[in-house]
Amino acid sequence: MTPIRTESPEKIKEPIAANAMANCVLHDDIMLCILARLPVKSILRFRSVCKPWCELFSTPHFVKMHHGQFSSDPKNQSFIICSKTAKFCTTASLLNIESNEKKPTIIDYPYPYINNRPKSIVGCYNGLICLNDCGITMWNPAMNLSKSIQLSNAYFGGFERVSLGFGYDAKGADFKVVRIVNFLEMSIAGVEVYSVNSDSWRTIEVDFQFRVLRTTCDVIVNGNPYWLAKSDHGEVLVCFDVTKLVFKIVSLSSLSLKEGGVTIG
Template structure:
């Protein structure tokens, strides 16, 4: 048709970035090659925060399963990426092996996620990992001075979180220093506890004052909640919860819920439940388990009670619509729907008590590390492999 000219409409830059912020990290990684302005924009704090907010708003969760198929020091602990697509039944997409932790007993323990970043640690070794960007950062050795004449040092509880005031990611770690003193009656052991804090901004450790209680336990759930990290703890005469404020770097304590039992009868785990501090209790004995979830919102209130689930060993984590991942007494991953009380076997197995579920939102948060392939991290497609 004559008289018509071709026109080209360009979208405003802000609208383009708004659209791009809704895409998965894999797509954004490819689009960095389109032009330098896009690549630069993807690294700005505003775009990173917007991208994360969109994923949180749409509840776009990813799943990692940490597990092991054996029970000796040489057995390999690894991560499995599970499909979250509808109808995929949480099938294993690929398995991820981290050589940095291959000689560690628990290989490794996992804290987080915090804004899509995980902290992995075992026996004094620690690293940050963003599984979305595939960036991995090995933390430097601590330079905190140990007390004189220490015979040995062990690394205990660790916490990982975000300081929004300084835009910094921090790791807090409890260290126990042991001494042996020769007496006429024989050897006497003594110890001194220290707490050290790592800052990603400074890439260094420093010593901070210890709390007046003893923190213990390995997290099964995510213990980081809105700027605070929480541990199980014991004081002079009772059990309680100790928290660490990532911004002011101070410890504080709060009591356990009055859950109607004793810790000789019940296990309990701390967790983030929809942005609130939660505590889940379940009996130590028996194969028919019940679960009580308490939530702190000014005071402790019972949020959820699930009675008499057969052939269940322990809880592993919550999923969408308050569904729960559980470890069965047959060491299989199962999903429980509280609205129908249906237990769905997912045909994924591991050795007893090596499974840990990590649900995280994709994130572009940089951690100043190296790419997975540079650390020889291996991702193997799970096609044809046994779950």
């Protein structure tokens, strides 16, 4: 779905924006600035005003403008709370820490049940959330839209563990999903990267061996996913540069890594 694509502004279809502003008295740029300042609830309602407006709100340029407007507002400090019930159901709610509301707002979770198991969160960045369990899903909670990502046909032989990472390439304005396939104790069977813009997977060569400790990345910094891992260098933090498409090792001599967490030495 187009709302979760992140093409650069110069690739925007200008006729869509022009048609959306055809009957407006104000200049197109002024109207875009006004609409970009509307809260998400208003945007969702105004999508029903007319087809050109609905298409406008779905363009990568408008989504980027709207997210930039609200992410720069210090009073717009919100986070999503995901809860798992005893019946393997996942619910989600949105809480603004600057709001006077005592209860979080319930939002639609795209896949509360998958084969009696809830989807796990790989990571979130710039308003987009990557989910995983029996498949990968991109979820835009603000626009209440989601998109399933089909796995590639790449075959890496037998494997012991698969770990996913999520990141954002600011230079290419593109979200990326990293899939690491581990074989045996310290062997990489294969690595591939999915690009939201191209809607395709690409196999990545790795020039050193490591074993990630979890099925998802541990943290996302400046758009790059990081994993706690073990390698020939001992306990390390592995970073994937989503722009250059290369792995880097960060030494962590002061950390003791365990399967269940991290201990600071």
